[in-house]
Amino acid sequence: MNDISVSYNKYKFLGNEFLTWLWYLIENDINIKTIAESELKKAGIECESIVFEIGNCIALENSLGDDSVEKISIKGDDPGLEEGKTALKKGAVVTDMNLILRVDEDEWKFNIKGESMEITSLKIPVSGKVEGEDDIEGAVLEKVFLYNKVFEVVDTLFHFFIKKRVSKEWKTVDINGIKEWVEL
Amino acid sequence: MGLLSSSVSIARYRVDGKIEENVMETIHAGLKQNAITTIEDEYAEVTMGWTPFESNFNPDFEKFTFTFGDFFLFSFRIDKKSVPSKIIQKHVSIEIEKKLKEEGRQFISKNEKKEIRESVTDRLMSQMPSTPNIYDVLWNHEAQRVLFFSTQKAANEELETLFSKSFKLRLIRLFPFTIIESSDSFSDEERDMVLNLAPANVNRGKVVAGDSNE
Numbered sequence: 355m356n357d358i359s360v361s362y363n364k365y366k367f368l369g370n371e372f373l374t375w376l377w378y379l380i381e382n383d384i385n386i387k388t389i390a391e392s393e394l395k396k397a398g399i400e401c402e403s404i405v406f407e408i409g410n411c412i413a414l415e416n417s418l419g420d421d422s423v424e425k426i427s428i429k430g431d432d433p434g435l436e437e438g439k440t441a442l443k444k445g446a447v448v449t450d451m452n453l454i455l456r457v458d459e460d461e462w463k464f465n466i467k468g469e470s471m472e473i474t475s476l477k478i479p480v481s482g483k484v485e486g487e488d489d490i491e492g493a494v495l496e497k498v499f500l501y502n503k504v505f506e507v508v509d510t511l512f513h514f515f516i517k518k519r520v521s522k523e524w525k526t527v528d529i530n531g532i533k534e535w536v537e538l
Numbered sequence: 539m540g541l542l543s544s545s546v547s548i549a550r551y552r553v554d555g556k557i558e559e560n561v562m563e564t565i566h567a568g569l570k571q572n573a574i575t576t577i578e579d580e581y582a583e584v585t586m587g588w589t590p591f592e593s594n595f596n597p598d599f600e601k602f603t604f605t606f607g608d609f610f611l612f613s614f615r616i617d618k619k620s621v622p623s624k625i626i627q628k629h630v631s632i633e634i635e636k637k638l639k640e641e642g643r644q645f646i647s648k649n650e651k652k653e654i655r656e657s658v659t660d661r662l663m664s665q666m667p668s669t670p671n672i673y674d675v676l677w678n679h680e681a682q683r684v685l686f687f688s689t690q691k692a693a694n695e696e697l698e699t700l701f702s703k704s705f706k707l708r709l710i711r712l713f714p715f716t717i718i719e720s721s722d723s724f725s726d727e728e729r730d731m732v733l734n735l736a737p738a739n740v741n742r743g744k745v746v747a748g749d750s751n752e
Binding site (some may be wrong): 361362368369371372391407446469470474484487490491493494495497505509512515520529 | 541542544545546550551591606607609611613623676685689710711712713714715716717718723724726728731732735736737738744
């Protein structure tokens with residue numbers, strides 16, 4: 355294995371933990387805009403509100419220690435997430451989830467995979483129609499702006515999470531908050 | 539799925555390095571030299587190369603642009619031929635029957651069977667039209683970032699190879715570790731701490747945090 359695949363495998367847990375933390379923020383109505391305000395500002399993201407919502411699926415994985423893995427998948431519109439929380443209690447982490455992101459009036463829907471941070475099935479807010487050749491460049495630039503927006507928000511939050519994850523407060527404050535939520 | 543589709547899947551890359559001089563000319567030359575060929579090689583199983591975003595079936599980079607605002611945008615086309623195994627099986631059986639009848643024999647050897655299979659596969663492959671797959675590539679040269687509109691493993695691997703061959707620049711896939719590595723929002727101390735992290739589990743109500751940043 356080369357260095358890239360070694361670091362992919364070694365640190366893929368950070369992506370899964372990030373999604374688990376994001377689920378915790380969503381479920382506890384923690385205001386993302388408020389907690390990550392300075393990071394969002396630094397990244398040039400200016401808006402009134404940023405809201406995430408769980409979409410139509412979430413997948414979790416629990417390593418059982420003997421090379422076997424337990425996988426839990428919850429799908430459907432407005433899915434009940436109790437089984438997911440039970441899995442969290444047993445030590446599982448979120449590996450994939452479908453998210454809805456609302457920045458002010460605009461809405462994005464996508465699947466995100468923790469280990470690769472890959473975004474699939476991305477649907478962006480409605481953009482201008484291409485009616486002729488002259489419209490192509492404008493349509494491309496508008497779509498690129500909207501694609502980049504979702505990466506900017508996700509990356510900024512990921513950076514914020516990583517800074518938290520290496521801080522002393524992670525073990526004394528954040529993980530206790532997650533633990534309390536899981537135990538409820 | 540292309541950039542203008544209603545639903546897209548995107549793999550992200552950091553470009554390791556920048557073209558320092560004659561950026562437009564260098565990229566134009568790289569695209570032209572590695573454009574997909576218009577003449578179909580009847581025996582090639584896979585043909586691949588660049589094609590303009592606005593003209594996927596006429597790879598003419600003199601006629602069509604690759605610049606859109608501050609971005610470079612073009613498409614990566616992979617034409618693939620495949621013959622379903624059941625069709626090969628059918629034609630091999632027909633050929634074996636014909637040979638047995640013509641030569642008045644009861645059976646043919648394993649090697650002969652292998653030769654028949656190879657010649658049948660070659661013949662069918664040459665008759666089969668290839669299926670084009672088109673993936674868009676968006677390059678922000680200034681920010682050293684590439685968005686590739688596919689998350690298929692094989693397509694991404696082929697992109698990395700052709701990009702490096704065309705522009706002499708390496709693409710580094712962005713995933714948790716490389717996102718941290720590529721970002722300037724972390725201090726050296728924070729980066730070192732990330733290297734020592736280990737998975738934290740909320741396990742049966744007990745917090746297990748085994749990293750070595752104590």
